Amino acid sequence: MSLKRLWIIFNARNREFFRDRAAFGWNFLFPFLIIAGFGIIFGGKSYTEYKVGLFPFERGALAVQNDAVPEGLRNMRYLKFIEFPTLNEGMEKLKHHKIDFLLKIGSRPYEYYISESSPKGYVLEQMFKASLIPPDIKTNALKKEIQGRAIRYIDWLFPGILAMNMMFSALWGVGYVVVRYRKNGVLKRLKVTPLNALEYLAAQALSRIFLLMFTLVIVWTGCNLFFSFRVVGSYLDLLIVFFLGSLSLTALGLVLASRGTSEEFTTGILNFISWPMMFLSEVWFSLEGAPQWVKQVAQIFPLTHILKAAREIMHDGAGLRDVGMEIAILSVMTLAFLTLGASMFSWNE
């Protein structure tokens, strides 16, 4: 193995990445836009919101502010009131689950509509009924709050977005690009030089890992200026986890890149892997409460382990030893993917 040749191909690939301004810009812009979007739209809070429709609504009247809505319900948090001129218009939205609850205002007793199949509708029904009970007959309960600084939804989401960006960049930047090179003859041209497969693959992988880590640092710094993320654990531990994550995802990219000349087929395979990985690795939502088999399936994805370790370090102050299992799993996955990718690799088939 010649380090000189590896360095040359590493540099050539980096140049390609940095000079392709559209792809380069998008790698930074994509995670930033998602984080900024969530920050602006939801103010950093969880996106769970209950939508209550009110009817009949006359233009100029502010139904929510008068006593047409029970006070208890009116003062509840995370409810959004949406007004409709007629029952039919409200029902149309309720049927299509665009609102969760529909309430007729201005008459007693209250009339309300819910969809029997809507869990949110059921919860709102219970909240609505509770709001009708006079305060003096309510049973007292003691409220206890989480001690310390609360984890905002955007804090929880942020590592997920970064890791998701890593996943797409690693799988497409290696898997798709190498297949394209094979199809258009770049690999064939390189094959007839003294460069060997190991040098080529190592250069591809190292270049991608370098770019992933570079992007991670820039995006983190940029987003942190706006959202001031709090890292309870060590930044170094977090960096190590993300580094190992980028290694495992890049190695997975190498497996996908090892064979094939059809870009369409590779796109299909990449989608087949990346979409379930994105949804089951808790990038967007927790799998808490999901069926056990779904949780078990999620364990096959490197992204699941990257996120578990990163969130534990970031939010709970875990150290590398605490996330040792995730690190071990990611290491084994990386080794397995690298072995598989290198053994299957072909320059022209």
Add this chain to the structure above:
Amino acid sequence: MIPLLEVRNLVKTYKNVTAVNGVSFSVGQGVCFGLLGPNGAGKTTTIEVIEDVILATSGEILYKGKPRSASFTDEVGIQFQSTALLSFLTVRETLKTFQSLYRKTSSIDDLVSVCHLTDFQNQYNDKISGGQRQRFLLALALVNQPDLLFLDEPSTGLDPQARRNLWDLIQQIKTEGKTIILTTHYMEEAQHLCDEIAIMDYGKIIAHDTPKELIKLHNPGMTVILSKDRIKVSPDRLSLPYREVKDSIEILTDDVNSCLNLLMSYDTDLSDLSIRSPNLETVFLNLTGRQLRE
């Protein structure tokens, strides 16, 4: 003296198709060896097996008298029929990248000068014209000062002027004593550049010699060409070998004067007459009954 390259009974099959069927030849040091044949004859497959791009089904390839070793890639230069290169690199950067992969190398400035790349050396390699691209690919093939140079249809798709320029460049490389294996389906190119020619058809070599000897050995004589509608008599009555090619009649003769006198005696209109000297095209036509670019 041991030939630089020796190919023995090379066979390459793909499922039910035999692309190369028992090809044998050898190429001496400093020779420009041409593989000539129509599209699909097996030329590219033959040289890609020799280049070690694809595996042979059977046969033996010896380089400097020995089976090819790891150093083979260090000592050969290759220009593929079509190839893409790394994006977003300039011509000069691409040359430097490839140069760094080899032990023995040419100077980039020399390559830029010899292959006339000066004007566009700082352009991205996917932003240059067809003729510039072929010269650039030739420079890439020369980046390691190769002992053996493979050129696979280097002038395909070029306009006549760009083709001539490329021929001049290859001639210049020849004068440096490099051994060249060139595939082409342009008989004029082969005749112009090659010291030895092997004519391939259906995966086999059907003739192999110097261009002069091939023409001499398979000399069909001069060819008198006329439009069919100019001849007032059935060609059979001329008692000369002939063939019909599209709207023309091609009459083969060793004595052009007698042939013309005969045609005139039948009141033939000679206003669009043309006469062709024996060349590789007619040799190929003679050997296979097909034209090179059919």
